[in-house]
Amino acid sequence: xxxxxxxxxxxxxxxxxxxxxxxxxxxxxxxxxxxxxxxxxxxxxxxxxxxxxxxxxxxxxxxxxxxxxxxxxxxxxxxxxxxxxxxxxxxxxxxxxxxxxxxxxxxxxxxxxxxxxxxxxxxxxxxxxxxxxxxxxxxxxxxxxxxxxxxxxxxxxxxxxxxxxxxxxxxxxxxxxxxxxxxxxxxxxxxxxxxxxxxxxxxxxxxxxxxxxxxxxxxxxxxxxxxxxxxxxxxxxxxxxxxxxxxxxxxxxxxxxxxxxxxxxxxxxxxxxxxxxxxxxxxxxxxxxxxxxxxxxxxxxxxxxxxxxxxxxxxxxxxxxxxxxxxxxxxxxxxxxxxxxxxxxxxxxxxxxxxxxxxxxxxxxxxxxxxxxxxxxxxxxxxxxxxxxxxxxxxxxxxxxxxxxxxxxxxxxxxxxxxxxx
DNA sequence: TCTGGGGTCCTAGGACCC
DNA sequence: TCTGGGGTCCTAGGACCC
Numbered sequence: 001x002x003x004x005x006x007x008x009x010x011x012x013x014x015x016x017x018x019x020x021x022x023x024x025x026x027x028x029x030x031x032x033x034x035x036x037x038x039x040x041x042x043x044x045x046x047x048x049x050x051x052x053x054x055x056x057x058x059x060x061x062x063x064x065x066x067x068x069x070x071x072x073x074x075x076x077x078x079x080x081x082x083x084x085x086x087x088x089x090x091x092x093x094x095x096x097x098x099x100x101x102x103x104x105x106x107x108x109x110x111x112x113x114x115x116x117x118x119x120x121x122x123x124x125x126x127x128x129x130x131x132x133x134x135x136x137x138x139x140x141x142x143x144x145x146x147x148x149x150x151x152x153x154x155x156x157x158x159x160x161x162x163x164x165x166x167x168x169x170x171x172x173x174x175x176x177x178x179x180x181x182x183x184x185x186x187x188x189x190x191x192x193x194x195x196x197x198x199x200x201x202x203x204x205x206x207x208x209x210x211x212x213x214x215x216x217x218x219x220x221x222x223x224x225x226x227x228x229x230x231x232x233x234x235x236x237x238x239x240x241x242x243x244x245x246x247x248x249x250x251x252x253x254x255x256x257x258x259x260x261x262x263x264x265x266x267x268x269x270x271x272x273x274x275x276x277x278x279x280x281x282x283x284x285x286x287x288x289x290x291x292x293x294x295x296x297x298x299x300x301x302x303x304x305x306x307x308x309x310x311x312x313x314x315x316x317x318x319x320x321x322x323x324x325x326x327x328x329x330x331x332x333x334x335x336x337x338x339x340x341x342x343x344x345x346x347x348x349x350x351x352x353x354x355x356x357x358x359x360x361x362x363x364x365x366x367x368x369x370x371x372x373x374x375x376x377x378x379x380x381x382x383x384x385x386x387x388x389x390x391x392x393x394x395x396x397x398x399x400x401x402x403x404x405x406x407x408x409x410x411x412x413x414x415x416x417x418x419x420x421x422x
Numbered sequence: 423t424c425t426g427g428g429g430t431c432c433t434a435g436g437a438c439c440c
Numbered sequence: 441t442c443t444g445g446g447g448t449c450c451t452a453g454g455a456c457c458c
Contacts, residue, residue: 033426035427041426041427221432222456
């Protein structure tokens with residue numbers, strides 16, 4: 001039986017979440033900024049119409065935004081995660097197999113659903129809008145890549161009402177012709193430049209490009225796979241199990257430049273703490289860490305980038321151990337006289353906690369460590385993040401702490417911030 | 423003054439082994 | 441002068457995604 005795959009994608013997701021609690025902003029252009037209020041990561045159509053691009057630095061268009069009464073928000077990820085859960089839980093009622101692909105997207109396997117698929121998807125769309133309050137677009141086709149194509153078109157052509165099913169040869173041809181190569185899922189900037197060089201500009205031309213060996217050579221098997229998917233051949237199955245992370249990264253741009261080792265150490269301790277919490281959350285241990293510090297590449301000051309790793313004698317997920325070695329590495333990297341702007345801790349060599357290779361000399365404390373980490377995690381879950389933390393993380397008023405000047409209240413995750421109705 | 427954060431997959435090349 | 445062949449594992453870097 002031919003597969004039927006639907007891609008449900010929330011429209012301007014972060015902005016739609018903000019709008020949910022601010023109905024007064026229904027017609028107002030809205031934008032949500034990345035951490036540190038750096039650049040735009042979500043825009044409503046009204047904001048796009050003003051010419052503000054994805055990833056555009058806020059400071060460059062601040063004046064334009066003020067002139068046009070744009071509602072600008074700092075990112076409020078706990079809110080978005082909560083709303084995302086509600087959307088995904090709604091979707092589960094409509095399909096036996098659902099792959100949650102990202103915070104705002106899910107693939108549904110609708111193979112075997114009786115009746116008119118497009119009508120069915122309109123019902124999904126209306127249910128999410130009514131029950132959760134988030135507008136979505138839905139693209140339907142027989143491969144994931146084609147459903148992505150359909151989704152994008154459903155989003156951009158108002159008269160489709162947010163749903164497009166590539167149910168006929170004509171619709172497929174028309175849609176592929178309308179899709180530029182850089183808008184194909186899996187074809188990024190580099191590849192689209194190369195394709196343009198071959199005289200290939202839209203998805204239809206790419207699908208029909210005959211020299212498969214050349215595609216393989218230039219774009220690797222990833223490119224071949226994308227091409228096959230556009231032809232309607234399934235290469236990418238729906239992935240419904242949540243895989244454990246193979247590496248965990250924790251990094252932030254600092255709110256203000258940092259010059260001294262003490263502040264850098266504090267920030268690195270915080271990132272190490274965050275990363276090890278995530279590691280324990282998935283019951284894993286790691287074999288190595290890497291620390292990176294760097295100056296601001298956009299600023300005209302003397303530049304410095306340094307990265308260095310450390311491999312543990314035996315696997316660990318103990319915050320204290322990870323901070324200790326992260327600091328040891330940092331001390332080697334640090335050079336006086338630079339204006340540091342970003343720090344990062346990366347954890348890798350991840351494996352399940354119960355497969356831990358014990359060291360001959362260090363295993364006597366392993367039970368103690370495990371118990372201590374469990375207690376700390378439990379308290380922090382119950383009483384709030386960082387209720388118990390290492391002194392290495394420092395206390396408040398840290399210069400490097402990120403800016404979030406325009407953050408909306410924790411409407412759904414903090415009792416004191418519940419939406420008030422008068 | 424001011425430019426995010428967190429991930430995955432693929433390939434090439436080196437180290438090492440027999 | 442001449443210096444094999446095949447395999448595995450690991451890592452760095454590139455490209456891409458949201």
